[in-house]
Amino acid sequence: RLRIDEELKELQAKVDSWVPPAEITVFNELPLSARTLKGLKSSHFLNPTPIQQLAIPPALRGQDLLGSAKTGSGKTLAFLIPMLERLYLDKWGPMDGLGAVVISPTRELAVQTFNQLRDIGKYHNFSAGLVIGGKPLKEEQERLGRMNILIATPGRLLQHLDSTVGFESSGVKVLVLDEADRLLDLGFLPALRAIIGHFSSGTQLSNTKPNRQTLLFSATQTKDLASLAKLSLYQPEYINCNKAG
C-alpha cells in the first residue's frame, strides 16, 4: 500500500513536470506507470506510432482531444494508455465503480478494443466489461455494477443508462468516442447526444472545465464530426496525422 502510494506520488510528479522530448521513439520515454509499461512490453508494443506519440502526452495531462489518423494507425492504444493511467493515478479501485467508458460503433470493434485492453492492462487491477448486446439485458445489468471500465456500443449503452437502476455514470473520469466518423455514418448522433447528456448531468456549468476527460478519435474529419466535437469536448487539442507533408 505504502509502496504504491509512493509510486503514484512519484509518477504524478513526473507527469506534472514532464517536458516531451522532440521525438518519442519508445514507450519507456513516456511518463507511464510500471504496470502499463509492463503490459505494453509483454504485448510486444515497444515503439509508439505517430498518433500515439502525439496524442498520449496531452491526454496524460488531462486534456480533451480530437485525434484523427487513418485506419490501422494505432488509435486504440492512443486512448487506452491514457485511460489506464488516469484511473491508476486516481487510485481507482473496485469500490469506485465505473471510471471509464469507450464507445465503439460496432460489436466487432468493441471486442477488438476489449482484447487490446485486456492485453496491455493485465498488470492493473481494473475490472472491464463489454456492453454490446447479444445477451439478455438482465445478465449485463448484473455485471455492470462491478465494472470499472466499459467498452460499449451506443444503442446498448443508452439502453442501460435509461433503464438500469443504480448504473452510476456521473463518476466517469474518461469517456472515449472511438471511430467517431463511423459512429456518425451509422446514425448514432442522437444516441450519442443522449449518452453525453447522461454523463454530463449534475451541477456542471456549460463553460467550466468538466471533471470528465473526453477523447474523440476518428479516421476522417467531417462536418458532423465538428458538431459532435463541439457537443462533447472541452477546449480540445486537435491532432491530425492525416495532414499531407
Ligand code: ADP
Ligand atoms: P486504428 O484504430 O487506428 O485503425 P488500431 O488501434 O486498431 O488502429 O491498430 C492497428 C494495428 O496496429 C493493431 O493490430 C495493433 O495491435 C497494431 N499496433 C497499434 N499500436 C502499435 C504499436 N505501437 N506498435 C506495433 N503495433 C501497433
Ligand code: MG
Ligand atoms: Mg480503431
